[in-house]
Amino acid sequence: MTPAESRLDAIERRLRALEDEREITRLILSYGPLVDSGCAGDVAALWDEDGVYDVDGLLMTGRAEIEAMVRSAPHQRWITGGCAHFAGPPHVTVDGDEATAAGYTLMIVDTPDGFVLRRATANHWHLRRTPAGWRAVNRTNRVLDGREESPDLLASHFPDAVRHH
Numbered sequence: 001m002t003p004a005e006s007r008l009d010a011i012e013r014r015l016r017a018l019e020d021e022r023e024i025t026r027l028i029l030s031y032g033p034l035v036d037s038g039c040a041g042d043v044a045a046l047w048d049e050d051g052v053y054d055v056d057g058l059l060m061t062g063r064a065e066i067e068a069m070v071r072s073a074p075h076q077r078w079i080t081g082g083c084a085h086f087a088g089p090p091h092v093t094v095d096g097d098e099a100t101a102a103g104y105t106l107m108i109v110d111t112p113d114g115f116v117l118r119r120a121t122a123n124h125w126h127l128r129r130t131p132a133g134w135r136a137v138n139r140t141n142r143v144l145d146g147r148e149e150s151p152d153l154l155a156s157h158f159p160d161a162v163r164h165h
Contacts, residue, residue, distance in 0.1 A: 025092060025101075027133075036083060046135065047137075052138045053065075053069075054139065083110070087103060105121045107121070123139065124139070124157055125139050
């Protein structure tokens with residue numbers, strides 16, 4: 001390989017890494033607007049066919065269960081009452097065709113007294129490149145309410161991090 005070919009190969013690898021991170025970030029950040037607008041099929045399509053969405057006491061396995069959650073009466077009440085699932089930018093780590101991401105979501109709801117924060121949640125995503133693009137394999141959310149499980153979930157994304165309890 002010539003020096004020019006070597007440089008071009010390195011640039012292509014770097015560009016691919018940036019494109020992967022951008023696609024994963026867009027997937028994660030699309031969850032809030034899609035779920036808050038009731039686009040059930042589009043929300044479910046963020047996951048792999050057998051993907052898992054683990055939200056504290058609610059475990060959804062497969063796109064059908066995720067879609068059913070969005071269509072459910074409780075979720076529809078959140079939408080009609082006014083809510084926003086707001087995600088901060090995720091920290092994404094790509095390793096070939098697998099990736100993980102960690103970040104936060106806030107659920108903001110409208111009340112007679114104005115908008116209030118209903119919950120703040122730690123998120124950990126495991127994603128995989130598929131023929132259709134990146135898809136979530138597993139998303140785990142835990143409310144940041146003081147339990148050890150929530151910061152541990154965030155720290156799990158950073159294998160070299162040392163957490164002091």
